[in-house]
Amino acid sequence: MPDVSKGTAVCNAYGARPVVMIGGFLSGLGLILASQATTLVHLYLTMGLISGTGWALVFTPTIASLMQYFSTRRSLAMGLGLTGVGLSSFAFSPFFQYLVEAYGWRGALLILGGLSLNIVASGALIRPLEPRKVVKNNESNSMSDSSVSFFSRICEYFELSLLLHRGFLTYSLAVTCFNAGYFIPYxxxxxxxxxxxFSEYQAAFVISSTGVTDIVGRVVSGWVSYLPRVRSIHLLTIWTALVSLFLLLLPLQVNYRGLLAISLAYGFSAGAMTPLVFSVVPEIVGLERMVGALGLIQLIESVGGLFGAPLSGWLRDITGAYIWSFVLASGFLMAGTIITMLLPNFFSCTDPIPDCSPKKLSRDTVTEDEIFKQVLSLDSDEITQHANTKIAETLPSQNHITDWTEGGANC
Incomplete structure (x- = not known):
């Protein structure tokens, strides 16, 4: 699988719009070339390398752009945005089967390649909100020091300094556990x-119904996270704990109605946790480093997805049943939930100021849009302390922000 952190590095350097457009072109090109493949190696190079690289360039910059557009209802926006993933997952299997029956596998891949090229048009609609962070830093460094080392540039583009960030490492480990157990039921x-x-039709209906409740869960999760006095990180632990519980109950169902009911509950909870996994990232590292953090997290969490499903299959081969496979998945989710609770300031009732909060911008070097965006990204404590500065004057009212008590509010 192509390294998604490369997509975030290129996004830091050139912005989300051109990166997503190039990724959409590569994803479509790979599928179109795969339709003409004559050997398995051709499929590896086209679908695996070319299309895979394109998808890596599309996903993370798109998610990061969506999160930057919203300062308050970010989780709800993420939930609504990710419903497309659930809808496509629900509809893709029968749709692709129809294309194969009607046009053959070559024709099906050719049509999918044409559909993927629509990502280019979608990427063109991404509106950049600010100049690229890494490019700005390099430009300022070039005026003071003309010889910036290649290694330091790599560290900036890939945000490698996050590997020394305690909160980021803790959360990456938790998400890796989530990823190891999340895909086992599917x-x-x-x-x-x-x-x-159960019959083949009944088994297929179970997984399709799970996809429907997954979509509903994503939207409900985003709405609930907007309620007052509710932190996204707390909701994430609740949903992941419920997913772990339902995974433990799935293999214990002996009748079809019970299996269907638990599967629906699992799909709802799994869908609810998905947007929160991304929405929590700015609370840990800040908006300025969010793109790099998303790329590194997806790189690290892929280890869990790589070993989770094969390990569960190995348990199936040994035991002859899938009970211990679901128990393993449940254990991974519960381990991730416990690790999440070890995050700094987890038990605080309010979101803390990220350790990697953006540097304050001067009025001489930034635009009005950037100042407005910087103010929206500040926490209540910072806004209260700088209420008389130029930045705070860009907002007509701060009545919606609750003052922090000295030292922070604790549950």
């Missing part, structure tokens, strides 16, 4: 349903 649920005696 891999084994249909096979488990068939093994316990």
């Amino acid at each position: 891999v084994h649920l249909v096979a488990h349903s068939r093994l316990v005696g």
Whole structure:
């Protein structure tokens, strides 16, 4: 799988719009070339390398741009934006099967390649909000020191300094555990349903119904996270704990109605946790380093996705049933929940100021839009302390912001 952190590095250097457009072109080009493949190596190079690189360049910059557009209802925006993933997952399997039956696998890949090229048009609609952070830093450094080392530039583009950030490392480990257990039901649920005696149609309906409640869960999660006195990190631990519980209950169902009910509950909880996994990142590292943080997290968490499903399959081969596979998935989710609770300031009732908060911008070097965006990204404590400065004057009212008590509010 192509390294998604490369996509974030290029995004830091050139902005999200051109990166997503190039990624959309590569994803479509790879599928179109794959339709003409004659050997398995051709498929590896086209679908695996070219299309995979394109998808890596599309996903993270798109998520980061969406999160930058919203300062208050970010989780709800993420939930609504990610419903497209659930809809496509629900509809893709029968749609692709129809294309294969109607046009053959070559024609199906050719059509999918044409559809993927629409990402280019979608990427053109991304509106950049500010100059690129790394480029600005390099330009300022070039005026004071003309010889910036290659290694320091790599560290800036890839945000490698986050690897020394305690909160980031803790959260990356938690998300890796989430990823290790999250995909196991999607891999084994249909096979488990068939093994316990349900028909092929019933097994397929279980996984399709799970996809529907997944979509609903994403929207509900975003709405709930906007309620007052509710922190996204607390909601994330609640949803992941529920996912762990339902994964433990899935293999214990012996009748179809019970299996369907638990599957629906699992799909809802799994969908609810998905947007929060991304929305929590700015609370930990700040908006300025969010793009690099997302790329590094997805790079690290891929280790969990790589080993989770094969390990569960190995348990199935040893035991002859999928019970311990679901128990393993439940354990991964619960381990991630416990690790999340070890984050600094987890038990605070209010969002703390990130350790990597953006530097204050001067009025001589930034635009009005940047100042406004910087003020929206500040926490209540900073706004209260600088209420008489030029930045605070850009907002007509701060009545919606609650003053922090000295030392921070604790539950």
